[in-house]
Amino acid sequence: MNGWIKLHRQIMENPMYFAETFTRVQAWIDLLILANHKTGYIYVRGNRVEVHRGQVGMSEESLAERWKWSRGKVRRFLKHLENEQQIVQQxxxxxxxxxITNYEEYQQTVQQTEQQTGQQTITNNNDKNEKKGSNVHTNVDFDVFWNAYDKKVGAKDKLRRKWNKLTNAERTAIMEYIPRYKQAQPDKQFRKHPATFLNNRAWEDELIMPHETDKSKSNQFVVNNW
Incomplete structure (x- = not known):
């Protein structure tokens, strides 16, 4: 069968997308959707990890939860894709x-695709959408935020939809804020619920770090004992 289709990342917002356990084909398409369209970064346990174009920065655990699979099934599937030279794992x-091996072949322009036959292409329109200022889905998947924030309470499906409506800049700001927020409030029971954090745009709040509080108390002690 010849021809190609465009598949927008907003398909992930459709309630049917995560309604059922993923098939192997759905999982492969999901990897194509999750892959970065340009170099970016994610935070893993406070460490900044660079994710290049055509790469997916998600763990087996996150993919298992996303696809409703066991970790073993995810591991076997990724190994199969690697054996078929469709992906390379690091x-x-x-x-x-x-x-994603040969990622550029999945990102050709309409003109390039029309000049070829027998090739199915998923076209990435993120660059065009970013210029228009629309919300764009990147590799900063909700599960990355969910695991980094590390307070897993609330309706996850609703939170995912909220996350998917954020812009690239907002997601980046959140991921940069979380490590400092956790440092300022290391006890997770006192951190805001994820829904409160997102709905109130808490990543824009000023943080008071523990050493700043200690310094303030020290200065107060000096003044009181002058």
Whole structure:
């Protein structure tokens, strides 16, 4: 069968997208959707990890939760894709990156695609959408935020839809804010619920770090004992 389609990342906002356990084909398409269209970064346990164009920065655990699979099934599936030379995996004690082989072939322009036959293409329109200022979906998937924030309470599906409506700049600001927020409030029971954090745009709040509080108390002690 010849021809191609455009598949927008906003398909993830459709309630049917996560309604059922993923098939293997759905999982493969999901990886294509999750792959970065340009170099960016994510935070893993407070460490900044660079994610290049065509890479997915998600762990087996996050993919298992996303696809409603076991971790073993995810591992076997990724190994199969690697054996078929569809992906390359990079793993360490900090990061887990999946590189889509021949990613550029999935990102051709309409004109390039029309000049070829027998090739199915998923076209990435993120660059065009960013210029228009619209919300764009990037590799900063909701599950990355969910795991980084580390207070897993609330209706996850509603939170995911809220996250998917954020802009690139907002998601980046949140991921940069979280490590400092956790440092300022290390006890997770006193952190805001994820829904409150997102709805109130808490990442724009000023943070008071523990050492700043200690310094303030020290200065107060000096003044009182002058």
């Amino acid at each position: 793993k360490s004690h900090i990061k887990s990156l999946i590189s």
